[in-house]
Amino acid sequence: MRRQRWYTPYLLVLPGVVWVFGFALWPFLNTVVLAFTDARPLRPVSFVGLANFQKLFDDERFVYAVTTSLVYVLVCVPLLTFLPLLLALLVHAKIPAIGFFRTTFYFPVIASAVVVAIVWEFLFSGSGTVNAGLKFFGLVDRPVEFLSDRWLLIGCAIGLTVWKGLGYYMVVYLAALGNLGRELHEAAAMDGAGRWRRFWSVTVPGVRGPMMLVSVLVCVAAMRIFTELYVLSNGSGGPGGRAMSMVMLIQSMGKGLNGQVGYASAISLVLFVMTLVPLAVVGVVNNQDLIREGAAERRMRRAARQVTRTEAAA
């Protein structure tokens, strides 16, 4: 067998590196630079230092957008971490035709988010199905403003996200449940643990890894929410644009011939940093053992040093 040339491995990774640099790193660095400029399309650019970031705090739309995104995260993470697990437990059972139910629950994942959001718009609009139903049963006199009230709109969008995400995360949990042996459950049952007890003490710890993964994925996705809110509000973000998410704000700020590209880049950068926070938390939680070990090691080394020092002094 001929030996490969030294550069062969580099050659093999080159396309990937070029791709990452061209379509991820370069635009990212560009955004960082733009965030410190007053860039607008077709106009000369000048550096403005931190002015864009100062402007953020005076801009009520930014405050609304951050609030919307954070609320989205706070509501979506617990819902999309636990509901899919319960759903997975439900379809985990080996009963006839369970494949049909699994497919059904997975169905919303395949559907296009835009199409689904348009269907939800039909449901929740002033003359939509839900309002017509409420009116028919005499529960309301005039249509409920599902899509023109800030919190109801955000609520509808969250409902859509959760409904659409359930199936996807259910599959993740199904895989994990498959690896969870029956022995533990049997042992726990022998010890007299009830269903609830076994869920919390056997199932949940057993899927802890995937659960972490799911919560991080949900967290990042919720932080960057766009499609659901955009389609449900027809791109307006509700009255006053108060239900805009951060990505919607970036989009509306940066687009067009008069877009404020520099300012939009600054918001992007803030969003990037905000997305790092949950990732860091999970990183710490996931590597707790490593961190604990490291800390213990440091303590031991320090103790050892102290011992040597006292010995030397003696």
Next chain:
Amino acid sequence: MTVRRIIAAAAVASTALALAACTGGGTEAQSAPSGSGGDITGDITFQTWSLKNDKFTPYFEAVVAAFEKAHPGAKVNWIDQPAEGYEDKVLQQAESGELPDVVNLPPEYAYSLASAGQLTDLKSASKVLGDYVDGGVAAYTYDGLDGSYGFPWYLGTELNYWNKSLLAKGGVTEAPKTFQDALDAAEKLAAQGIQTISDVPSPKSLQSMVTDGGGTQEVFKDGKFVFNTPQAEAIIERYAALYKEGAISPEALANAGTANANVNNFNKGTVAWTTAGPNYIDKDVAVNAPTLLPDVEVTHGFGTPPLFVQGISVSSKSKNAATAMAFAEFVTNTENQIAFVKLAAGFYPGTKAANSDASAFAETAQNPEQQVATDLAASQMNDARMLGAPQYTEAMETYAKQQIALAVKGEISAKEALDKSVEYAQQNLG
């Protein structure tokens, strides 16, 4: 409702009749180009906005063929962009130095591009600019910029459309003729649980609403945004009251800042009133909501009705400037404009000569109410004028509509909404 939406709607409604009618494109290119120097040869690109379809494609192909025949050696590459995202497309082209040589631009986009030195000043480069209608040329002439930056191509306005059966249910026997009547009718209908309005006022539409009551309303004057007038405030306050009474659909607020929401609601038969372009009956109602057709009644636009203009601009970066100028003049000459508006019912050509005889381009209305609309549009074209201002961008309009939506909902006061919108516009000027 923007013209491109109307055209997009028109695009959907392409018919065999139109195909048969469009033989006018292949006229001889007799007029010599007025562009100063250079031979009319080489390749140029011509870009239209959402006009490549069964109806308009044969027309443009014929125009291009006629031009190429008259100028051997010249080649026109016709491209078309989809209705959605045109602004971003044009921006992308301009930034990468690939703006088409001859390009269809609405006045606001042309203003941004002209400010950035991307467009040729037609006042100095073309000798035929005087042939075009003054209002149209004025739309492409901007404060603070010398010259004019587009040949007026086709012009339109906006009319009021009413759902007669909904009006009757609310006890209103006659379609409102003034804005005040419209609001009173809305109040009456609300008492019967019927919604009338599905749009919130914007600084642009407020211009028509205020002038209907005899007032004056400007958006931008002497370097300042001035649309926060007491009259505008009063109208928004009335809207807020009407909203409480149920005269305004919740969609009006949900969709504040998005085009066409009112037309869609009107088509669904959920509201009694909408504004739309002059070809709305034949091109939209007849196609998308035919059951509604017998109930629709059209009346003239309120106050100073809006004037919509589309124009043809020439890139200042064109490699074959003489060819580009010659083609821009050719595609917008009287003959070709008449042939074009024959296909786009309810719109008006951009040259003075073409407008001298309206019967030359009047398309036969397919529905009786369309004839009424066409006549009304013709009668109000002289009063129509561009609303807003070149400096007043879509982003400002969107922001203002959203604030006004909040005011209509009662979360902030009308004054607060208008003041905030003026402040926002002022901050983003330039």
